[in-house]
Amino acid sequence: MVRYILRRIVQAGICLLGISVIVFSLSHLSGDPALLMAPPEAKPEDIEALRVMLGLDKPLHIQFWLFISKAVQGDFGESVRWGKPCLEVWLMRFPNTLLLGVAAMMFTLVVGIPTGILSAVRAGGWFDNFGKAFALAGQSMPVFWVGLMLILIFSVTLRWLPTSGIDSWQHLIMPSFTLGWYFTSAITRLTRSAMLDILDSEYIKMARIKGVPEFLVILKHGFRNAMIPVVTLAALNIVTLLNGTVITETVFNWPGIGRLIVDSIFARDYPMVQTCVLIASGLFISANLFVDILYAYIDPRIKYH
């Protein structure tokens, strides 16, 4: 058990290291970083001075080591675009993304779980088939298009909701729905199959035999048991939503981390890009690690995989 955990931690560390290498080489791959970061009218001596200041004159592996050690302490360098420490900029934007993520998760659960339950209870019925078709279509649509179509319908045509920005709760609706889009069908499917499994059990039959009214059978006996895998999955996947913020925030102009990445890329603000990708990857990998360890506790079969 402990060995498994240690192995996973080492794995995670290696993975993070690998990503760091990629991230580190970002600025170096596209040319001389000093040249890129210096203002256009800089003279050669200035660029040279900048190079020394950034430590670019040292050998690559030393630079990498410096990069890593500073990152661990929270020093990701200074953002070229914002003129502030990268971490500071990141921290400023992060709460917005967090808000979006939580709202998206709520949406997903509120929509996905009842849909899954109803699909299971009326398995094979029109609702179920409609749900399956809808889920299939949903998985086949790119998220950015979903977002734009939502804007088209709700902002342009119906004028119910604002298109972008972050000023009111109405601004939250479409982005969180979009962010949760793919995940909703996963939750629906999981709830449905968990419910179907459970509705087949003997104790459900027994509850009906006892004369428990059907809705109570489904909710009290069925749902309670089905919720365990569903809630676990939901909680564990909150970080997967991270990936989707890039697109969603771009579409809705949401001032979060996702948009920060994209903006920084186009502004050639490589320190910022490095920061964002590194932190995002770190969170992602840690969350997965946590999930795996948790699962190992719950289901001992997994560690013998």
Place this chain on the structure above:
Amino acid sequence: MISKDNILEVQDLKTYFYTSRGVVKAVDGVSFALKRGETLGLVGESGCGKSITCFSLIRLVPRPAGRIVGGRVLFEGEDLLTKSEKEMTRIRGRRITMILQDPMMSLNPLFTIGEQVAEPIRIHQKLGKLEVWEKVKEMLRLVHIPSPEVRMREYPHQMSGGMRQRISGAMTLSCQPDILIADEPTTALDVTIQAQFISLLKEIQQQAKLSMIVVTHDFGIVARICDRVAVMYAGKLVESAVTRELFNNPIHPYTIALLNSVPKMEVKVDRLYSIEGQPPELHALPPGCSFSPRCPDVKEVCLKDYPPQKEIKLGHYASCWLHG
């Protein structure tokens, strides 16, 4: 057959399953009666439709594939098949209950024993909180569960198989039902526990004047506890009689074959008797009598028409062309 003694009368019950392979006639025109206080045994091979018959009685046929398509189920004169779902939930657990085969799975792992035994009491009877718990303890004592106050707070996985089956009994009997249906109640239990459980059932029946239907494939249990026996094959009732009569004078070839299949201790044989052939696929039944492909005494008429049920002797019914 309508008589005041009969607490339950099943007339020509038909339950079909609609599958992609065709229509499965799980229960195809089954008729029998249950007298008050009587124990009726329902025997047959796996898949002959005995369990579905029981579920059909209380209208819990698995949907959407299964449907009760015909017949009447007269419970104290009223046809259960015409009642609304709401009325049925009042009957289930209160007037007619059932024990299932697998005690392990019959109990919800998330709720305590006490909770689960209390549930039907709460639904069907208006008792105060304390009275409910008293009733729970009383029921647990009835089924010989030691220290009920302690057990009440425990969970199913903490109990043994035999105890769980008895708790199922407590759950279903708490509202003094008129009919108890036991679907292979001992199949999942150890042999030693089986005997205990059967004794318990008999004891409860005598105390509560319960009418029982016991589904089983074990003739030993039939002998011990059943007053009458009905034999089913491929969705149809082929023979029914008082237990002793059936054992001594079986009429239908299938019954004869079944009884022959039970190895007897005193008789030494070179080969164990087994019935030739296979039970039929229920969605592709042969025309005429369903047992005809395997019947040693098959006649030509058996291949054409299904024999009607006739009272061959007093109280002894059979569906066979060999006898009238």
Place this chain on the structure above:
Amino acid sequence: MISSHPARETEKTVQVSGRFHWIKIKGAIWRIPWAPVTILLIFLICGIFGNFISPHDPMKTNLAEAKTPPFWVKGGSTEHLLGTDVFGRDILSRIIKGAAISLQVGFAVVVFAGALGTMIALLSGYLGGWVDVVLMRITDMFLSMPYLMVAIALAAVLGPSKNNIILIMGVLGWAGYARVLRGEVLRVKGADFIKLAIVARASKARIMLRHIFPNIINTLVVLATLQLGVVIIMESSLSFLGLGVPPPDPAWGSMVADGRVLLFTSWWVSTWPGIAILLVVMSFNLLGDWLRLRLDPKFRQL
């Protein structure tokens, strides 16, 4: 009463209260799914013969006819069936040309990642030992990366181009194949005919290629078909952000991005490319599901 048994029993309606379920006899599982196959064929034809069937030159700008709506809307014309964009380029023609891009990228990535993943799966599964351990560690590492983030970062560095994103997606995508196919390799490895081949002193390479590989092709095909949809969505996402296939090539993703500023005036510019993506990806998904049922009914987990 003698009950007769007609060949087909008609159901007698009983006063059983409760819902009726209409019964559907399904036998259709084994028929070819014509809908997705037809759609895919259409797009394939667009991709290959686009130059011949395009009503207009997809790159040609014509500012006089900019922002024309689809032909059924007032102001539209049958000249431009689906309308034009802000530069006056015909949307339908661009979509046809975009099919080529999406399908090319899709197939290229799937072939690349699939080949790489299969090779690694064969080596890892068959050779076992430290080879397996190392390769699987690397696979796990790739699987636990936040795909989109890394793809974006790499695309930013390497610059947007069709070949670059094929490379990036291939490099990031092989791990999924490797993981699943390794399982299959392990399954096949234990079979008797493999043992016979070993006894016959067949070389490891020969065994892997001639004996194991043909038995995992089924899984590979299903995987690849399902992945095609994923890749196309990825590519369109990258193009949408401006990091994929660069303009003026009409990648569907970029077309949607183009229409973003025009949502209030010209809804069609963003809508049609999205529908194209939807149709193609959905067809690949349906086809993949059908293949999965057809080729390996035990294959549930994907």
